[in-house]
Amino acid sequence: MVSAWYMDKSDADQREDHRCNPDRPVRLEELEKKTGVLYFTIPVSEDGSSYDEEKLNKIRKDRGYSYQDEVDIARDTLPNYEEKLKHFFTEHIHSDEEIRLCVKGSGYFDVREPNTDDWIRIQLVPGDMIILPAGIYHRFTLDNKNYIKALRFFVGEPVWTPINRPADEHPARVDYLKNRNVKVGA
Ligand SMILES: CSCCC(=O)/C(O)=C/O
Numbered sequence: 665m666v667s668a669w670y671m672d673k674s675d676a677d678q679r680e681d682h683r684c685n686p687d688r689p690v691r692l693e694e695l696e697k698k699t700g701v702l703y704f705t706i707p708v709s710e711d712g713s714s715y716d717e718e719k720l721n722k723i724r725k726d727r728g729y730s731y732q733d734e735v736d737i738a739r740d741t742l743p744n745y746e747e748k749l750k751h752f753f754t755e756h757i758h759s760d761e762e763i764r765l766c767v768k769g770s771g772y773f774d775v776r777e778p779n780t781d782d783w784i785r786i787q788l789v790p791g792d793m794i795i796l797p798a799g800i801y802h803r804f805t806l807d808n809k810n811y812i813k814a815l816r817f818f819v820g821e822p823v824w825t826p827i828n829r830p831a832d833e834h835p836a837r838v839d840y841l842k843n844r845n846v847k848v849g850a
C-alpha cells in the first residue's frame with residue numbers, strides 16, 4: 665500500500681527514506697488534494713508476472729491509456745543505469761501524465777507540493793499505481809534495495825522527455841498551477 669510523507673532537508677543518501685523527525689505522513693486524500701497525484705491499488709502476483717487485469721483494464725479504458733510497456737531498473741538490466749538514475753533524480757516535469765504501476769521491488773517518487781514547494785516522498789511497492797499530473801515537479805529514485813519493475817502507460821505514442829526545472833513558463837506547468845488554484849508570485 666502506497667505511503668507518503670514530507671521529506672526532511674538532510675542531504676543524506678537519496679535512497680534513505682528521508683522521513684522527518686517527528687514523522688509528517690501525508691494521507692492519500694491529502695496527497696490528491698494538494699498535488700493532484702492519483703493512486704490506485706492493483707493486486708499483483710508474488711513474482712510480479714501477473715496482476716488484476718480486470719481492474720487495470722477499467723483504468724486503461726476510463727483514462728484512455730493505449731500504450732503499455734515495462735521497465736526493469738537494476739544495475740544489470742537497465743542500459744546506462746547510472747546515467748538514467750541521475751536523470752530520473754533530476755527535478756523535472758512532463759507535458760503529459762506519468763503513470764506507473766509497481767509490480768516488483770520498490771522505489772520513491774518525490775513530488776513538489778505546489779503551494780510550499782516542499783518535497784513529498786511517495787513510496788511505491790508492488791500493487792501501487794500512481795498517476796502524476798502533467799506539469800508537476802518531481803523526481804524518482806530507487807531505495808536501498810536497488811530494484812524496481814514497473815509498468816508504464818501512456819495515451820497514444822509515448823513521450824518520455826523530461827523538462828528540467830526551471831520550467832515555470834511551460835504550458836503544462838502553467839496549466840498544472842491553474843488546475844491546482846495556485847497563484848503564481850503570490
Ligand atoms: C519507476 S519508473 C522510472 C522513473 C521514470 O520513468 C521517470 O520518468 C521518472 O520521472
Ligand SMILES: [Fe+2]
Pocket residue numbers: 756757758762802803826
Ligand atoms: Fe518523470
